[in-house]
Amino acid sequence: KASQAQGKQPPRYARVNTLKTSQEDVIDYLKREGYTYLGRASSLEELQQLSGKRFYCDLHLPGLLVFPAKTDLHAHFLYQAGHIILQDKASCLPAFLLNPPAGAHVIDACAAPGNKTSHLAAVLGNRGKLFAFDLDPKRLSTMSTLLLRAGVTCHELANQDFLTLNPEDPRYSQVEYILLDPSCSGSGMVGRMDELTDSPGSVPAQRLQSLAAFQLRCLNHALCFPRLQRLIYSTCSVHEEENEGVVRACLREHRRSFRLVPVLPSWPERGQAPLTQCLRASPGETLTNGFFVAMLERRSPGEQEDE
Numbered sequence: 001k002a003s004q005a006q007g008k009q010p011p012r013y014a015r016v017n018t019l020k021t022s023q024e025d026v027i028d029y030l031k032r033e034g035y036t037y038l039g040r041a042s043s044l045e046e047l048q049q050l051s052g053k054r055f056y057c058d059l060h061l062p063g064l065l066v067f068p069a070k071t072d073l074h075a076h077f078l079y080q081a082g083h084i085i086l087q088d089k090a091s092c093l094p095a096f097l098l099n100p101p102a103g104a105h106v107i108d109a110c111a112a113p114g115n116k117t118s119h120l121a122a123v124l125g126n127r128g129k130l131f132a133f134d135l136d137p138k139r140l141s142t143m144s145t146l147l148l149r150a151g152v153t154c155h156e157l158a159n160q161d162f163l164t165l166n167p168e169d170p171r172y173s174q175v176e177y178i179l180l181d182p183s184c185s186g187s188g189m190v191g192r193m194d195e196l197t198d199s200p201g202s203v204p205a206q207r208l209q210s211l212a213a214f215q216l217r218c219l220n221h222a223l224c225f226p227r228l229q230r231l232i233y234s235t236c237s238v239h240e241e242e243n244e245g246v247v248r249a250c251l252r253e254h255r256r257s258f259r260l261v262p263v264l265p266s267w268p269e270r271g272q273a274p275l276t277q278c279l280r281a282s283p284g285e286t287l288t289n290g291f292f293v294a295m296l297e298r299r300s301p302g303e304q305e306d307e
């Protein structure tokens, strides 16, 4: 069972950047360097047992290559040239699931340092418009470098508070997709969990409360964009307050116009009941960082509200 992996380091993941290359070319390049490609993995156990210079293609996410835990590709040409992005598997879920079609207008509300923005641009094939916002100028400057290296051209980057963005501004009148990955406790990050001395992922109750209030404000604000059709809400937190708690509170207000969509049925770890439509991720169950993803879609006119 993958849960036996608890305590072990998750494998390393590399997302093929289709704005610059193809999966086939990356695999050929690595093979020429002595790596062995084992094809598409059929189970999480196979990923956990990887060793040496062997790699798989992931079983859930297309274009994601999986290497043994000790692999470090930061100095590798493919990374330096932006052909691969070193990104945890769980953090590839939001853009993959939002799945905006080429030409769509998309908001990445809390975007820096931009791995999910570059993934969104790849899903869009650089066609359409990607409005990306962040409050932190330092993180935004890292993000500019990252997007340049990744060959992203369809973005407009702004140092702006997403909460002050006017949803009625004509610039956003065609926005149908929003990715909301707001600041969170980070309690799911594997490195962080190791560093904590008391219980893993412990965060003071007051901090959780204020984070959850901020996350809910962001989510409610995102749902005000008039043409919005689909939204992904994600955190790298393991805390219910920041995850199912925020989604539940939001649905209390918006359930008439938005519904929670069941995502990726093959994914083994689900949101806490009753919100099993959502995904959770963790080192023990999915060989990733701790993560949470919810997808909301606008109801069609006349659609019945579910319970």
Ligand code: SAM
Residues within 6 Å of the ligand: 091, 109, 110, 111, 112, 113, 114, 115, 116, 117, 133, 134, 135, 136, 139, 160, 161, 162, 163, 181, 182, 183, 184
């Ligand atoms: N999505 C990013 C990625 O994949 O690289 C990671 C985002 S990180 C979890 C949250 C970000 O939200 C931080 O960079 C923080 O500066 C930004 N942030 C916090 N409050 C914000 C606000 N009100 N408006 C816009 N960005 C905000």
